[in-house]
Amino acid sequence: MQTKPNKSGGRIANVIIIPLVTLVFLSVVSIFVLMHWSARISDGSAKQSQLQLISGALQLVADDIAKQQSGVVTWDAAFYIANARHLDKEWVFDNMTHWLYANHGFTKSAIVGTDHEIRSVYSHDQNNSWLTPDILAQMTPAIAKARARYITSFKKTPSGLYSFEPSQRDKRYSIYETGILTLNGEPHLFSAAAIARQLQSVIALRVPPAVLISLTPLRGEKMAEITHMTRLDGFVLANNQNSREGIGQYLLRAPTGKAVGVIAWPVGRPGTQMLKRINPFLSIAAFMIAAVVIVVAIATRHMTKRLAISESRAVHTSRHDALSELPNRTHFHRLLSDELEKSKEDGSTTAIVYIDLDHFKDINDTLGHSAGDQVIIAIAKRLKHVLMDNGIVARISGDEFAMVVPNCKSDEWLDYILDQIQDEIAQPIKIGARELHATLSIGAAIAPRDGLDPDELLRKADIALYDAKANGRNRRSFFEPNMEDQVQSKDKLSRELRLALKNDELSLAYQPQSDTAAQRIVSVEALARWTKEDGTVVSPAQFIPVAEETGLINDIGLWVLNKACAKAHDWPDIVMSVNVSPNQFKHPRFVEKIMAILAANNLPPHRLEIEVTESVFAGRNDTVLKALRRLKNLGIKVALDDFGSGYSSLSYLRRFPFDTLKVDRDFLSDMNGNPEAEAIVVSIIQLGKALGMTIVAEGIETIEQIRFLQAHGCHRMQGYFISKPLGEKELAQFLDDFKAENAGNIGPGLSYTLRAAEA
Structure with missing residues (x-):
């Protein structure tokens, strides 16, 4: 009798064999993976050890x-x-x-x-x-x-x-x-x-x-x-x-x-050698490699896509300014080079424009950096709006932008574009409830007229920008060869000035100040002078602005202070007056340096008078006022020079009690019988007296000016009528002659001139 196959047995076999095969299959795969992993670790350890x-x-x-x-x-x-x-x-x-x-x-x-x-x-x-x-x-x-x-x-x-x-x-x-x-x-x-x-x-x-x-x-x-x-x-x-x-x-x-x-x-690879020995026993797992490769390929595809997106973002970030989203300096240079290559091929003209926001630092100082950032964003949007797709706009630094204007047909056409930019920027910028007004200084260079090298063109556009700022800001300048000559001349003068300071080629001249009756010299003002080795005299009007721009004014100012304090001992009854640049007050230890100079020269503080102008308060009012108060508390006299030449003198007189008020020479030169100018001088004298200050009139050149000042109670006088700036020996002789003349030995001195005029 025949028996039928036991279907249930087959089912049981399947239930046993399939899981078993699966288990063996998974075990082999696990062993394969484990062995390769171990081999890699072993190879890596060997490599790391080596x-x-x-x-x-x-x-x-x-x-x-x-x-x-x-x-x-x-x-x-x-x-x-x-x-x-x-x-x-x-x-x-x-x-x-x-x-x-x-x-x-x-x-x-x-x-x-x-x-x-x-x-x-x-x-x-x-x-x-x-x-x-x-x-x-x-x-x-x-x-x-x-x-x-x-x-x-x-x-x-x-x-x-x-x-x-x-x-x-x-x-x-x-x-x-x-x-x-x-x-x-x-x-x-x-x-x-x-x-x-x-x-x-x-x-x-x-x-x-x-x-x-x-x-x-x-x-x-x-x-x-x-x-x-x-x-x-x-x-x-x-x-x-x-x-x-x-x-x-x-x-x-x-x-x-x-x-x-x-x-x-060549690295020793013990793990790899082990794999070579056992790979024959793991060949049954080879078919799984394809599956693993497929899985890895799919995963790699997704990962590659994500990496491509991340890379694109990273490239964009590296080439653009994070705040304005404009190209940064490096990317702009690359774009400019490409544009110049195109213009060279088609023979067109390209304009390179540098733009600088006027007085942007004041916005940051008064409203904070957040407001400054919003202004930068607004300016960037407006520049892109005006230029559209016809050019390139980039942010070069904090408040400096650059543009490339291709196919620049003429200077007049570029003027039209720049007019549009300035008109657009002139519109108010809303920062919260506040409206700000920005102005631009613009410098431009034209290729190929001014060259084809990107760096050269950028340098020339920057020179033109400097010319625009030097001539009052809120204007534009196109590069001209004479601008470069001026820059090079200024650079040469700067280097020569640095060398002159190092070689002690500078000297001091002293201009006396007398009391109104011309009976006594009460003060001398120390003035820096520079005569080159070849005998060429460089005017302070030339080298002082250069010193201000290059930062040399700090070293020159300290040299003048030290030299003047040392010489003050030669004239024990006279106050030594020294001008101090606004840049010197930016040094955090400026007051300590003055104290050290006084101590080194054993000069009492009341023998020194510091002269400052209103520009010293620009942007750093609190810091400057604290420094001036410290100087005054030490006993040093503080004078406000060129009073009336600024726009907010009265506010400074209210905030800081100056010892001395110097009337600007322009007011005296404008008098000459002019009642308005005379009224201004009288008002300044009365104002200074009301505040308990000593009044000094600068630029005295005529006997009529002296009579007028005497009549209105001015305390001190200074000018060429009294004496021009003198060297050390000439000043000593002048003081001796002045004393002798006032002691009764009448000569052609100032007192004699005054008495003769009065008679």
């Missing part, structure tokens, strides 16, 4: 060259010679730089002075031009660290002096810093070490040390040392290396972070 070996060996080699260098940097003779005013280069060559090459293979060396100047450069092949700005820039962070470690190793003692006490943990790093840089395409090891005494003594001030930099090629002997230490074979030193399977890479970086080379070597 990277650490190379890093450690490289550090040991670097430490070794620093120790080799230490023999010449920790040396009393080296310390004093390196810091001498005139460096003994032969001694440095024999005992430091060439000695390091001859004994330790340092092919190049240099000494950087305490003020970051390059004092000595050495090369074994006598090519001393190797120390380029790029090479120095690569080493700058290391030099700074070596200096900082040396300085911070000096600890302040209870006596106020400093003792050399480096941290025990970081003791070996106290004076040097090592690193890698690229020189002529070749990686070099270098050591930057502070040049120090052998035995550090107690010092009063911590000053930056001179630093010795020594270089040795990494290729060759040093590479062999690394190979010997790591016991790894197959090292290759290259500028760059493409990533390849089984090849390890140790990236060499300069202290600035810049990649300067790579050490490549």
Whole structure:
């Protein structure tokens, strides 16, 4: 009797076999994945271990060259010679730089002075031009660290002096810093070490040390040392290396972070070797790879799409200003270059325009940076609206924009475009409930008329912008060759002025101030003068504005103060009056500097009078007022110069009690029988008297002016009628003659002139 197949048994078999097969299948896949994962970890660990070996060996080699260098940097003779005013280069060559090459293979060396100047450069092949700005820039962070470690190793003692006490943990790093840089395409090891005494003594001030930099090629002997230490074979030193399977890479970086080379070597791969042995047993899982690849491909596709979107956003962010959404400086330069290439091909004319918001800082100072940001956004939208798609608008810096106007048919056509821009900007800008009005200064350069190089055109547009601002703002200027001549002339004058200050070529002239009766000289005003070595006299009207623009006015102002206070002892009964620039008040320790000058010259504060103009209050009222009050509390007299030439003098007189009020010379020169001008002078005198101030009239040139001032009770007089500005010897003679004349020895002096006029 035959039996029928047991369908239920088949079903049971399926229930058992299918899960079992599935379980085995999943187990094999799991083992496959686990083995590959383990292999990767093993390979990665091996590679990481070898990277650490190379890093450690490289550090040991670097430490070794620093120790080799230490023999010449920790040396009393080296310390004093390196810091001498005139460096003994032969001694440095024999005992430091060439000695390091001859004994330790340092092919190049240099000494950087305490003020970051390059004092000595050495090369074994006598090519001393190797120390380029790029090479120095690569080493700058290391030099700074070596200096900082040396300085911070000096600890302040209870006596106020400093003792050399480096941290025990970081003791070996106290004076040097090592690193890698690229020189002529070749990686070099270098050591930057502070040049120090052998035995550090107690010092009063911590000053930056001179630093010795020594270089040795990494290729060759040093590479062999690394190979010997790591016991790894197959090292290759290259500028760059493409990533390849089984090849390890140790990236060499300069202290600035810049990649300067790579050490490549064949990496031991124990995990991969293990896989080769067991792969035959895992071949049954091969069909799963396709599925995994598909899954990975799908995931990669989605990931790539997301990365593409992120990259697009990142590129846009890197090329555009975050606030205004306009192209930034870098992107604008690229767009300008492309536009100039197009104009060169089709022979068209392109305008490059620089735009600067007038007095934008005042908006930030008065309304805050949030309001300033809203103004920038509004200006950006309006500029884009006017230019539409016919050009390029970019934000170059805080309140500076730039434009490219292609197909510029003529200067008149560009004038029309700029008119539209200024008309658009002139419309009120609403910031909350407040309406602001902005104006623009504009400078333009035209290609190819003014050149085709992007940087040259931008420079010329900037020169034109400077001309527009210098001539009153809220206007435009097109570049003209004479503008560049003016800029170069001003730059030359600035450099000559800096050198003149350094070489003590400046001098002082002193203009006396008498009392109204001309019986006594009560004050002299110190005035800076400049005569070049060739005898050329440079007017203060020329060099003082240049000093203001370049920041030299701070050094010149302090020099004048110090010189005037020193000379004040020659005339003990006279107040020394010195003009102070608005820029000097921006220095946070300006008052302390004046106190130090008075102390150094042993001059009582009441013998000094500081003269300021109303412009000193612009933008920094509270800071300036605090500084002036401190000066006044010290006993220093404070005078308001050129009173009446500004627009808000009365508010300053109310907020700060000046000691002296100087009537602007323009009011006196306008009198000449003019009742309106005379009324203004009388009003100023009465106002100053009502506020308890001393009134000084400047620019006295006639006896009639003196009579008028006497009649209305002016306290002091100054001008060419009394005396022109005099040198030290001439002033001393003038004072002697003045005293003799007022003592009864009548001569052709001022008192005699006044008495004769009265008679």
